[in-house]
Amino acid sequence: MITLRLNHQQNQFLRTVVERDEHLGDLGDLVRAALREATAPSPMPAAPSVVPETRTAVEEHILEPGTGKAFEVAAGRVVRITQVEGHQCVDLNVFSLHDARERLHVGRTRGMQGLHPGPGDVLWSNAPWERPIMAIIGGTATTDTQFPFCSRLIYSAFFGLHDRTNCQEIQNEAQREYGLDPWDLHESLNLFMHTAPGPDGEPVIRRNVARPGDHIELVALIDVLAVPNVCGDDLSNCSNFGLRPVRVTVEEGVPADGEQARTAYNRAVVLGLPPAREFPGARPLRRDPAYVAAFPHLPLRPADVPIDADEALIRHFHQVKNLDLYGDDDAAALRDIVLSWAIERLGAFAGND
Structure with a gap:
């Protein structure tokens, strides 16, 4: 047996x-x-070394499988996303807290920082802003900018399955806390996803190598709403065929964080950025005090x-x-x-x- x-x-x-x-x-x-x-x-x-936490936490949350959470992160503060059990992919979306129209642009980030952004790289926002909005300053996480989030479409087209956990619907529910609609969803940065070229040169998802304690640390360069979610894919190498919790902490930055963020910013914009412009019609983000989380397809049994x-x-x-x-x-x-x-x-x- x-x-x-x-x-x-x-x-x-x-x-x-x-x-x-x-x-x-x-x-x-x-x-x-x-x-x-x-x-x-x-x-x-081999498992990478894990750096101990040294900052003061201002907010901490365990994201359970099938869920996500929106976090306000003031400029200069650090978001730390940590593996609890290991092996878990996390999708990260980011919005400007003062204008929801400005958000993470994974394509621009890929073009400016490469396929696998890591410590010393920045995350870029979409046009017409096109500026660094977060800097990766440390951690042991692998990242990926090539694969789109999983969705109802993927499981229906590839597996003939419906009504199951998927990143698209998890993200939609998590960002609803701040009045964001499904059409506000943008491509995610894949955290703790291990990808490599396959036999024909096309990217493939390998086994997830994240261990307990592995983490990534990002400094907010502007006030942002960071929305990580626990990837809902339990049918691939992405999270080694399981769904597991992760810890998210928002921490007060220390002087060394600011120095690393400035170095990453300066490295990304060696010759400067176009002149900053203002765009009328900003959509500031505010938490809905009546929000009650209602993530679909739970509980898992x-x-x-x-x-x-x-x-x-x-x-x-x-x-x-x-x-x-x-x-x-x-x-x-x-x-x-x-x-x-x-x-x-x-x-x-x-x-x-």
């Missing part, structure tokens, strides 16, 4: 795969087939599913499970193997339709 840990969304997906495959009679057949074809994973990179497996198959599992990522959490390691196999299987069906 072996245990597979799934939430109800993942269980629904696997049953969809079983229904489409004439060779699979039930979930147990799927798990055993996935195990038989599993091979040992490649070694993961996890369950351990016992699977019959003979001793040879269990021995094989212990040979191929990813110890680097999951340690002694065999249920999570099995979930990775099974969902990876099932997604590849579903893709093969789609190619034959």
